[in-house]
Each structure stands twice: as C-alpha cells, then as structure tokens.
Amino acid sequence: MSDPGVSVLLPARDAEGTLSAALCSLSSQTFADWECILVDDGSRDRTATIAAEHAARDGRIRVVPGPGQGIVAALRTGLACCSASLVARMDADDLCHKRRLEAQVRAMNADPELTAVGCHPRLFPRGALSGGMRAYESWLTSLRSDADVRRDAFVECPIAHPSLMIRTATLRALDYQDRGWPEDYDLVLRMLEVGARVSVVPEVLLLWRESPQRLSRTSASCLHERFVACKAHYLARGPLRGGAEYVLWGFGDTGKELSRALLQEGKRPGMIVELHPGRVGQRIAGAPVVRPEQLQGRRGELPVVVSVAGAQARAEIRRTLALFDFVEGRDFVCAA
Numbered sequence: 001m002s003d004p005g006v007s008v009l010l011p012a013r014d015a016e017g018t019l020s021a022a023l024c025s026l027s028s029q030t031f032a033d034w035e036c037i038l039v040d041d042g043s044r045d046r047t048a049t050i051a052a053e054h055a056a057r058d059g060r061i062r063v064v065p066g067p068g069q070g071i072v073a074a075l076r077t078g079l080a081c082c083s084a085s086l087v088a089r090m091d092a093d094d095l096c097h098k099r100r101l102e103a104q105v106r107a108m109n110a111d112p113e114l115t116a117v118g119c120h121p122r123l124f125p126r127g128a129l130s131g132g133m134r135a136y137e138s139w140l141t142s143l144r145s146d147a148d149v150r151r152d153a154f155v156e157c158p159i160a161h162p163s164l165m166i167r168t169a170t171l172r173a174l175d176y177q178d179r180g181w182p183e184d185y186d187l188v189l190r191m192l193e194v195g196a197r198v199s200v201v202p203e204v205l206l207l208w209r210e211s212p213q214r215l216s217r218t219s220a221s222c223l224h225e226r227f228v229a230c231k232a233h234y235l236a237r238g239p240l241r242g243g244a245e246y247v248l249w250g251f252g253d254t255g256k257e258l259s260r261a262l263l264q265e266g267k268r269p270g271m272i273v274e275l276h277p278g279r280v281g282q283r284i285a286g287a288p289v290v291r292p293e294q295l296q297g298r299r300g301e302l303p304v305v306v307s308v309a310g311a312q313a314r315a316e317i318r319r320t321l322a323l324f325d326f327v328e329g330r331d332f333v334c335a336a
Contacts, residue, residue, distance in 0.1 A: 004060070005033035006101055007082035007168065008090050011066065011074040012038060015092035016046040018209065022092050023054045023061065031101035034088075036061045039078040042068025047092075071219075072178040079171060087171055091162040095207035103201050104165040114146070115196035116166035118159035121208040128210050139311060146199035151328060153192055154231050154335035155314070157185040163206040170196065181230035182222050189234040225257070231335055232261035239303050239333045245270030247295070247304040249317060251284060254336055255307040262305075270302055292317075296324045304332035 008026060012019055026036055038055075040048045040063055048063070055061040064081050066074040079087065086108060088101060100119060107117045120141045123129055129137075140160060143149055149158045161184030174190050176183050191198055220226070240246050240262070248259055248269040259269055269287045274280055279289045295304070304326065306317050314334050326332050 003083045004035045006086045006088050007084040008036040008088045009078045010038045010090045012092035013041040014043050014045045018093040019050050025095040027058050028098045029101045037078045037081045038063050039066040039074045041066030041074040072176045072183050075176045087168050088165045093209040094162045097205040100205040116198045118163040119201040119205040121160040121206040122204045123208050123210045144202040146197045149198050181226040228257050228261045232265050236265035240267050247271045247302045249273040249306045250308040254309045258307045306334045
C-alpha cells in the first residue's frame with residue numbers, strides 16, 4: 001500500500017472524556033487519505049480502550065504506546081511512526097472541522113515553498129473563556145498570511161499548535177525540543193529562524209477546547225514567564241544578534257518583563273522610549289528614557305523592540321515608526 005497523504009500526530013493522556021469526539025471528527029474528514037498516529041502516553045483511565053475501539057472501526061487509526069515522560073517525548077515517539085510527507089497536529093480534546101485536512105493540504109500543495117500552515121481556531125466552550133483568551137483568539141484570527149505570522153511571531157505564538165500542518169522532513173530535522181518553555185512556540189520560532197515560511201488558512205477549521213485541565217494550564221513549561229523567556233531567547237538569536245544593546249519602546253509591565261528576560265540573554269536596553277512624563281528625561285538601569293520623536297533620524301543605530309500590550313497601541317507605534325522610515329523586521333520588531 002502507498003503511504004497516506006497526511007499523518008495526524010495525536011498524543012493522548014487520560015483523555016477518556018474527549019478522545020472519542022476528537023477521533024470522530026477525524027473520521028468525518030472530506031480528505032480521506034490520512035493515518036492517525038495516536039500516542040497513548042501512559043493513560044490511567046479508559047483512553048487506551050477508547051483508542052482501540054476506534055482503531056478497530058477505522059483502520060487509518062494506529063495506537064502507539066508512549067513513554068509516559070511528557071508531551072515532547074510523546075510527540076517524538078509519534079513522529080517516528082509517521083509515514084506521510086505531511087504531519088498534521090491534533091490534540092485529544094479538540095475537534096476538526098470536516099474540511100480541515102482538505103483545506104490545509106490544498107494550501108501546502110498550491111505553494112511548495114510553504115513549510116507549514118495553521119488555520120484559525122474557535123475556542124470552546126464559550127462560557128469558560130476569559131477576556132484574555134477571547135483577545136488571543138481574536139488576534140489569531142487577524143493573522144491571514146505568512147507575512148502576518150512572521151511580523152507578529154514575537155507578540156504571541158502565532159499558530160494554534162493543534163491546527164499546525166508541517167512538512168514531515170522539516171519537522172524531523174527540527175524535532176520537538178524540551179527547553180523548559182512551550183514546545184509548540186519553540187518550534188514555530190525555530191522554523192522562522194531558519195527562514196521557513198509558515199502561513200495560515202484563514203478559515204475556522206479547529207475547535208480548540210479551553211479547560212482548566214489543558215496542558216497549557218497545568219504544565220510548568222507553559223507559565224507566562226516561560227513564554228517570555230522563549231521570546232527573549234529567539235529575539236537575542238535573531239533581531240538582536242548584532243550587539244548587546246537595543247532600544248526598548250515601552251516600560252510598562254510588558255516591557256519590564258521582556259527586558260528582564262533579555263538581560264538573561266546578554267541584551268540590555270541602550271535607550272528606553274516612553275510617553276510617561278514622569279519617566280522621560282530619567283535613567284532606568286543606566287538607559288536614558290526619551291520621547292518617541294528622539295528616534296527620528298536614528299534608524300539603523302540600534303534595533304528597536306516594541307514591547308507594549310494591546311493591538312491598538314502596537315498599531316499606533318508601527319505608524320509612528322513608519323513615519324520615521326523604520327522598516328518592521330529590519331529596524332524594529334514587536335514583542336508583547
């Protein structure tokens with residue numbers, strides 16, 4: 001038999017309450033040429049039984065025992081078993097729209113230079129969503145192209161990882177890594193670091209479950225400060241690799257957190273841009289605090305990191321820097 005078109009990589013641990021619905025959404029796909037590598041990662045409930053029942057009904061589902069050592073080890077175990085040239089990620093508590101695989105395969109086939117593609121998610125149940133999660137969902141659905149993903153990669157993770165489809169050769173080359181921060185965000189930033197194009201199918205094709213038991217809510221690697229550490233690491237290796245100093249625009253809570261993390265990477269602000277009248281003219285950790293207009297005519301001296309919360313504030317700063325002839329991605333980067 002020939003290899004399938006897509007390998008769906010689905011790790012599961014103690015997922016008896018949600019796994020059946022997730023697998024049913026796979027079996028209902030309009031794109032039928034797939035296999036599901038379901039890694040049962042040491043479940044203590046009925047996950048293995050449910051997985052076996054679905055595998056008996058649908059021969060495209062293959063159950064693989066996992067090492068029980070966490071998500072990265074489970075993903076590596078599953079990846080080794082994938083036989084297709086494309087890997088689609090999915091979690092055991094999410095649901096795929098019936099056209100998800102079809103739409104993503106079409107996007108990948110239409111552009112052979114694309115390395116990976118996500119899609120827009122819709123979080124559920126809606127009543128459980130905080131204001132922050134609703135804002136994150138809205139921001140994710142504002143991203144519609146590989147240019148959008150690259151531009152905003154340091155704001156938040158620009159791809160809902162259970163929506164990712166990636167070329168298997170690239171995923172095997174980069175692999176999943178456990179660096180003490182979210183493995184999904186780490187993977188996206190490493191893809192972009194090596195020049196990969198990562199895009200989005202701008203359709204809601206994934207129902208992304210929000211619950212207190214979700215790994216992003218329970219894992220130490222997903223704490224807020226670990227996300228910030230991940231951003232700082234790749235900022236230091238990428239946009240800030242040319243020197244020890246940078247210009248920090250914004251010294252609210254967001255900017256303070258990021259600057260502390262960047263200091264751990266050997267990067268310090270040589271100048272801080274602020275609007276707060278009590279800060280302008282002062283020094284913070286040795287760096288002069290200046291007004292925005294004092295950047296005019298200084299393009300190319302130091303890279304600028306815009307670290308402010310809120311899409312509207314970032315949009316206003318982008319407009320200001322454009323008036324100063326600063327080019328995003330070359331002269332400045334936004335990192336919330």
